[in-house]
Every structure is written in structure tokens, then in C-alpha cells.
Amino acid sequence: MRSGASFALLAICVGLAPAPARAQWVEPPGRGWVTLALYHQDTRDHFDTSGDRRAFFADGHAVSTAAFLTGAVGLMHGVDAWAQLSFQRLRYDDGGMDRLATGPGDARLWLRAAPFRWLGSSFPFAIRGGVKLPVGDFRVVSDFIPLGDGQRDWELIAEAGHSFWPRSTYVSGWVGYRWREENRESLKDHGDELFYFVQAGTQAGRWGCRIALDG
Numbered sequence: 001m002r003s004g005a006s007f008a009l010l011a012i013c014v015g016l017a018p019a020p021a022r023a024q025w026v027e028p029p030g031r032g033w034v035t036l037a038l039y040h041q042d043t044r045d046h047f048d049t050s051g052d053r054r055a056f057f058a059d060g061h062a063v064s065t066a067a068f069l070t071g072a073v074g075l076m077h078g079v080d081a082w083a084q085l086s087f088q089r090l091r092y093d094d095g096g097m098d099r100l101a102t103g104p105g106d107a108r109l110w111l112r113a114a115p116f117r118w119l120g121s122s123f124p125f126a127i128r129g130g131v132k133l134p135v136g137d138f139r140v141v142s143d144f145i146p147l148g149d150g151q152r153d154w155e156l157i158a159e160a161g162h163s164f165w166p167r168s169t170y171v172s173g174w175v176g177y178r179w180r181e182e183n184r185e186s187l188k189d190h191g192d193e194l195f196y197f198v199q200a201g202t203q204a205g206r207w208g209c210r211i212a213l214d215g
Contacts, residue, residue: 025124025161026114027080032073039066058095065089066105078117082110082130090145101145107135112159128157128174149190151183168208173198 027033041064045053056062070084086105093099110130116123132153161172174197180190201210 026078026112026117026126027072027074029074029076032071032080034069034071037068037070039068040064056094060092060094063091078114080112082108082112082128084108088147090147092145099145101147103147104135106148107133109133124159124161124163124172126159128159128176130155130157149183150185151181151190153181154179168203169201171198171200 041062044059044061045055046062048054066086066088068084068086070082072080072082074080085107087103088105089100089102091098091100108130110128112126112128114124114126116125132149132155134148134150134152155176155178157174157176159172159174161170163170176195178193178195180192182189195215197212197214199210199212201208
């Protein structure tokens with residue numbers, strides 16, 4: 001049963017995922033893609049505020065499993081929309097208590113535009129604006145694991161890329177700024193942040209590889 005479920009998930013990812021190079025370009029009207037990604041982490045360590053790796057207090061053990069469904073569709077010439085939904089199963093056990101939370105996580109929505117397209121240029125540059133909505137359950141209690149951050153984020157991103165066609169090789173990336181609202185329930189301000197992503201990859205048929213830098 002377990003191997004069958006794993007195979008089915010792999011088939012969905014391969015069958016619906018866009019080619020990596022295309023995923024960074026604005027989608028034509030009426031066309032798009034969908035990806036399903038699964039993440040799993042099992043750890044007894046964490047990084048403290050100074051960046052040092054430390055064991056969880058009281059022999060803590062964290063197990064996280066999450067699924068992210070992301071899709072994009074072209075709305076009009078030079079404009080597309082993105083959405084991401086997530087489902088999480090988070091468990092944390094220690095010497096005093098076992099905790100488990102399962103349910104939807106925060107949702108993300110983006111609108112992306114390629115301004116050079118309107119000037120007749122094919123240079124793959126785009127501006128993407130988005131918002132993270134606090135869908136995941138959030139409570140400030142000791143026996144509950146939050147499924148979201150409990151506040152909204154707003155972000156603005158500049159994207160660019162280049163395809164070495166006819167070779168199936170590409171480079172792309174983005175740099176953006178995220179404004180994070182205060183969590184009024186926990187009275188915690190996560191602080192705004194500058195972030196970036198750069199990747200290079202190649203593809204042969206249905207298979208490909210890439211290297212990426214995320215910060």
C-alpha cells in the first residue's frame with residue numbers, strides 16, 4: 001500500500017509539472033500548469049538565533065509532512081495568476097507531552113505581469129505581486145502546534161531569465177521584498193525581509209536537473 005501511494009504521487013508530479021524553463025515565463029492566455037510537491041522532515045535538532053545547531057529541549061522530536069499544490073494560468077497577454085494551497089501534518093513530542101496538528105496551511109496568491117511584452121519585446125522579465133493569507137489554524141497555547149503564521153504577508157518580486165534554445169538549458173531567478181504584518185494574537189512582529197532565488201538547469205525529455213541558490 002505504501003509503495004503504491006508513493007508511485008501515484010510521483011506520477012502526479014511528473015505528469016502535471018511544467019518544464020522548469022517554462023515555469024519562469026508568463027503563461028499565454030488560457031494555458032497554465034499545476035504541480036504537487038511533498039515535503040517530509042524528521043529531526044531532533046534545531047537552529048537557534050545565532051545559527052548554531054542544538055537539540056530540542058526535553059528530548060524533543062519533530063516530524064513534519066506537508067503537501068503544496070501550486071498552479072498558474074494565463075489571464076491575458078503578458079499577465080498570469082498563481083495560487084498555492086497547502087496541507088500539513090505536524091507532530092512534536094517531548095518528555096512532557098505529545099502534540100499533533102493536521103489541516104490546511106496558509107494560502108498564497110500572486111498576480112504577475114511582463115511589461116516588456118506590451119512593448120513588443122520578448123525579453124523574459126516580469127513583476128509579481130502577492131499575498132499570503134492566514135488560512136492555517138493559529139492558537140497561542142502550549143499544547144497546540146500552529147498550522148500557519150497567523151498574519152498576512154505582502155510581497156513584490158522582480159523576475160528575469162534566459163533560455164539557451166535550441167538547447168534545453170536555462171537560467172532564471174528573482175529578487176523581492178516581503179512586508180510582514182504583525183501577528184496580533186501572539187503580539188509578534190516577524191519583520192520585513194529581502195529575499196532572492198537563482199537557478200540554472202537543463203532538461204532531456206521528461207528528465208532534468210538543476211542547481212539553485214535560495215536566500
